[in-house]
Amino acid sequence: xxxxxxxxxxxxxxxxxxxxxxxxxxxxxxxxxxxxxxxxxxxxxxxxxxxxxxxxxxxxxxxxxxxxxxxxxxxxxxxxxxxxxxxxxxxxxxxxxxxxxxxxxxxxxxxxxxxxxxxxxxxxxxxxxxxxxxxxxxxxxxxxxxxxxxxxxxxxxxxxxxxxxxxxxxxxxxxxxxxxxxxxxxxxxxxxxxxxxxxxxxxxxxxxxxxxxxxxxxxxxxxxxxxxxxxxxxxxxxxxxxxxxxxxxxxxxxxxxxxxxxxxxxxxxxxxxxxxxxxxxxxxxxxxxxxxxxxxxxxxxxxxxxxxxxxxxxxxxxxxxxxxxxxxxxxxxxxxxxxxxxxxxxxxxxxxxxxxxxxxxxxxxxxxxxxxxxxxxxxxxxxxxxxxxxxxxxxxxxxxxxxxxxxxxx
Amino acid sequence: xxxxxxxxxxxxxxxxxxxxxxxxxxxxxxxxxxxxxxxxxxxxxxxxxxxxxxxxxxxxxxxxxxxxxxxxxxxxxxxxxxxxxxxxxxxxxxxxxxxxxxxxxxxxxxxxxxxxxxxxxxxxxxxxxxxxxxxxxxxxxxxxxxxxxxxxxxxxxxxxxxxxxxxxxxxxxxxxxxxxxxxxxxxxxxxxxxxxxxxxxxxxxxxxxxxxxxxxxxxxxxxxxxxxxxxxxxxxxxxxxxxxxxxxxxxxxxxxxxxxxxxxxxxxxxxxxxxxxxxxxxxxxxxxxxxxxxxxxxxxxxxxxxxxxxxxxxxxxxxxxxxxxxxxxxxxxxxxxxxxxxxxxxxxxxxxxxxxxxxxxxxxxxxxxxxxxxxxxxxxxxxxxxxxxxxxxxxxxxxxxxxxxxxxxx
Numbered sequence: 001x002x003x004x005x006x007x008x009x010x011x012x013x014x015x016x017x018x019x020x021x022x023x024x025x026x027x028x029x030x031x032x033x034x035x036x037x038x039x040x041x042x043x044x045x046x047x048x049x050x051x052x053x054x055x056x057x058x059x060x061x062x063x064x065x066x067x068x069x070x071x072x073x074x075x076x077x078x079x080x081x082x083x084x085x086x087x088x089x090x091x092x093x094x095x096x097x098x099x100x101x102x103x104x105x106x107x108x109x110x111x112x113x114x115x116x117x118x119x120x121x122x123x124x125x126x127x128x129x130x131x132x133x134x135x136x137x138x139x140x141x142x143x144x145x146x147x148x149x150x151x152x153x154x155x156x157x158x159x160x161x162x163x164x165x166x167x168x169x170x171x172x173x174x175x176x177x178x179x180x181x182x183x184x185x186x187x188x189x190x191x192x193x194x195x196x197x198x199x200x201x202x203x204x205x206x207x208x209x210x211x212x213x214x215x216x217x218x219x220x221x222x223x224x225x226x227x228x229x230x231x232x233x234x235x236x237x238x239x240x241x242x243x244x245x246x247x248x249x250x251x252x253x254x255x256x257x258x259x260x261x262x263x264x265x266x267x268x269x270x271x272x273x274x275x276x277x278x279x280x281x282x283x284x285x286x287x288x289x290x291x292x293x294x295x296x297x298x299x300x301x302x303x304x305x306x307x308x309x310x311x312x313x314x315x316x317x318x319x320x321x322x323x324x325x326x327x328x329x330x331x332x333x334x335x336x337x338x339x340x341x342x343x344x345x346x347x348x349x350x351x352x353x354x355x356x357x358x359x360x361x362x363x364x365x366x367x368x369x370x371x372x373x374x375x376x377x378x379x380x381x382x383x384x385x386x387x388x389x390x391x392x393x394x395x396x397x398x399x400x401x402x403x404x405x406x407x408x409x410x
Numbered sequence: 411x412x413x414x415x416x417x418x419x420x421x422x423x424x425x426x427x428x429x430x431x432x433x434x435x436x437x438x439x440x441x442x443x444x445x446x447x448x449x450x451x452x453x454x455x456x457x458x459x460x461x462x463x464x465x466x467x468x469x470x471x472x473x474x475x476x477x478x479x480x481x482x483x484x485x486x487x488x489x490x491x492x493x494x495x496x497x498x499x500x501x502x503x504x505x506x507x508x509x510x511x512x513x514x515x516x517x518x519x520x521x522x523x524x525x526x527x528x529x530x531x532x533x534x535x536x537x538x539x540x541x542x543x544x545x546x547x548x549x550x551x552x553x554x555x556x557x558x559x560x561x562x563x564x565x566x567x568x569x570x571x572x573x574x575x576x577x578x579x580x581x582x583x584x585x586x587x588x589x590x591x592x593x594x595x596x597x598x599x600x601x602x603x604x605x606x607x608x609x610x611x612x613x614x615x616x617x618x619x620x621x622x623x624x625x626x627x628x629x630x631x632x633x634x635x636x637x638x639x640x641x642x643x644x645x646x647x648x649x650x651x652x653x654x655x656x657x658x659x660x661x662x663x664x665x666x667x668x669x670x671x672x673x674x675x676x677x678x679x680x681x682x683x684x685x686x687x688x689x690x691x692x693x694x695x696x697x698x699x700x701x702x703x704x705x706x707x708x709x710x711x712x713x714x715x716x717x718x719x720x721x722x723x724x725x726x727x728x729x730x731x732x733x734x735x736x737x738x739x740x741x742x743x744x745x746x747x748x749x750x751x752x753x754x755x756x757x758x759x760x761x762x763x764x765x766x767x768x769x770x771x772x773x774x775x776x777x778x779x780x781x782x783x784x785x786x787x788x789x790x791x792x793x794x795x796x797x798x799x800x801x802x803x804x805x806x807x808x809x810x811x812x813x814x815x816x817x818x819x820x
Contacts, residue, residue, distance in 0.1 A: 233817070361818075400765065
């Protein structure tokens with residue numbers, strides 16, 4: 001492992017200085033190669049699907065694992081889109097001249113070696129490999145065991161393109177060991193690995209955060225709220241609440257709890273009740289809510305649960321302050337929204353709620369790289385440091401200070 | 411501990427939204443209070459000095475521990491300078507409007523609760539408390555046991571000003587337990603503490619990096635190089651080399667190894683030898699160097715040592731590439747310099763050396779917040795993520811995305 005990562009580190013210095021022209025040519029060739037070798041990839045994917053069937057994988061997981069001609073086309077298209085992004089390396093972030101004439105430039109550079117630990121979906125292999133390569137980083141990929149053949153096939157195709165272009169194939173590596181121990185070792189190599197990005201279940205992320213000596217940018221759970229203020233536009237409030245809960249309940253930026261100001265409870269709750277019933281949403285509510293509509297009682301545990309399903313808690317509050325406090329207590333710092341026409345209420349909410357994304361009069365469902373216009377998404381960070389919220393390709397860079405002098409000494 | 415930090419977290423939400431006006435008024439009052447209570451602080455410092463004498467602290471440590479009227483004045487002055495800085499909170503870092511009309515603003519906000527673990531010098535207590543307060547953060551300070559009375563006295567004075575202004579005194583806290591175990595607990599509280607900044611010896615920093623589940627911005631060692639290229643201006647090269655090594659050998663941005671291109675070895679080495687002898691620098695050299703000047707032999711261990719003393723290794727290389735490789739092998743990614751008049755050599759060095767600060771024709775001694783013009787310095791980060799190199803007060807903020815909509819749903 002040590003030797004393998006030392007090689008990665010060494011190669012990272014070469015990859016870091018590739019020109020945008022070379023990187024984009026290679027990425028486009030990678031996209032073409034995926035399509036050219038589509039049959040090989042699907043044959044290898046068949047092995048994983050076969051094993052998955054034997055191991056009794058759920059239908060949802062089997063669907064995530066499956067590769068088809070269309071899906072491989074989609075992977076190729078994603079790489080082409082990444083190639084088309086502006087080069088994130090070499091941007092001057094700030095620059096100034098000091099009194100004594102030092103010209104200081106803060107310039108974006110690749111991070112180095114990035115370890116990515118993920119589950120099931122094989123397209124993550126090509127997406128993250130392309131994002132890392134475009135940003136001048138070496139990636140060490142550790143996919144799920146259930147997708148082993150698919151991931152290997154995809155990596156082989158991409159690595160062959162590197163070799164054909166006389167670039168070190170170690171720029172895109174699969175971690176050569178597939179047991180949990182290899183992850184345990186990887187996350188302790190802080191001299192050789194610069195960043196770990198875990199994408200997966202809560203247990204995996206918790207384990208990595210607690211044990212990694214390498215910095216981690218995590219994509220943790222999303223427990224999101226929408227607050228309907230007393231000055232909300234009623235129709236807008238219902239539209240946004242429905243969208244935030246029902247458009248895709250299984251994702252991290254979906255709403256789990258709807259908070260309603262008491263002054264509009266009598267007006268809003270019956271209408272909301274009706275609208276959600278139509279969407280087959282399972283509703284739970286606080287005591288106050290249950291005075292207006294007949295639904296199940298919401299418990300402390302309910303407020304603390306990321307349902308990832310068409311279930312919603314409703315809570316009535318006396319003040320906006322109470323809403324903000326409920327969010328501080330239960331929210332995961334992901335995405336939180338207020339619906340209000342009142343300027344002061346909106347400002348108060350946006351400034352006092354601590355979350356990666358705070359919305360006024362829009363659905364929390366917009367928290368993602370694509371919807372934000374950042375291009376291909378690395379993930380949605382629930383870190384407070386380095387990257388927060390939707391991570392675009394620029395977040396795969398760090399910076400250095402270049403200082404141009406003319407003989408200055410202290 | 412849990413309860414104490416829960417209180418800190420709660421208070422951090424209040425401190426985060428204080429106006430710049432309030433923060434600056436309170437900071438100026440803190441500066442005045444330090445001067446007003448100078449006698450009290452010095453009396454408490456006497457107790458630490460007495461204990462230090464009894465425990466046989468070295469003269470250097472005793473000097474770092476000592477507070478005098480002048481030093482307390484200096485602490486007050488530092489707080490006034492921090493008050494005068496531009497508010498780091500609420501800066502719009504980026505902003506754009508998406509196709510569907512969402513107005514997205516990436517805005518700087520306080521990090522939250524910052525744990526700072528440091529040693530000896532009591533002025534760190536007031537400096538970091540002021541930097542954290544100015545940036546809207548709550549600090550939990552854990553100073554060295556040897557400065558316990560001094561740190562408590564300083565914190566008491568600052569906290570009284572908070573109370574007088576009806577602000578929660580928990581905004582500036584000393585960790586209420588002074589054993590190593592309390593640090594062990596602190597760095598595991600990732601739900602309540604947002605950032606740990608260790609300032610101290612290598613062992614402390616290593617321990618924290620390996621065990622913290624809270625993100626760490628560390629100030630690690632500085633093993634810095636200066637490379638004299640074949641096209642260097644000879645006089646400038648000698649001036650910068652002398653300054654980088656001798657002006658203050660005990661600091662992290664001082665040079666430990668001087669690298670010289672073989673084409674100028676015959677010209678430069680005797681002159682460098684003479685200049686360094688005059689500064690009583692203890693020189694060690696590679697085999698090639700020792701063909702030109704009679705000095706001790708430098709070993710692999712020497713190249714790997716941060717001397718923090720007036721000792722210097724000299725190494726002759728055949729190419730600039732070899733210089734860059736030596737730096738990649740032994741450098742700590744802190745500050746590295748090239749002296750050259752050749753455009754291509756300078757560009758190659760600045761782009762291929764991976765360090766927080768890379769210099770052309772200037773001394774590495776400039777790596778600090780003050781010299782960079784960033785104002786009061788939080789430290790010099792050897793992290794690659796979040797903050798790298800000299801950390802100004804802006805690095806004590808993170809960001810959130812504020813999204814202003816008009817009813818958008820997906």
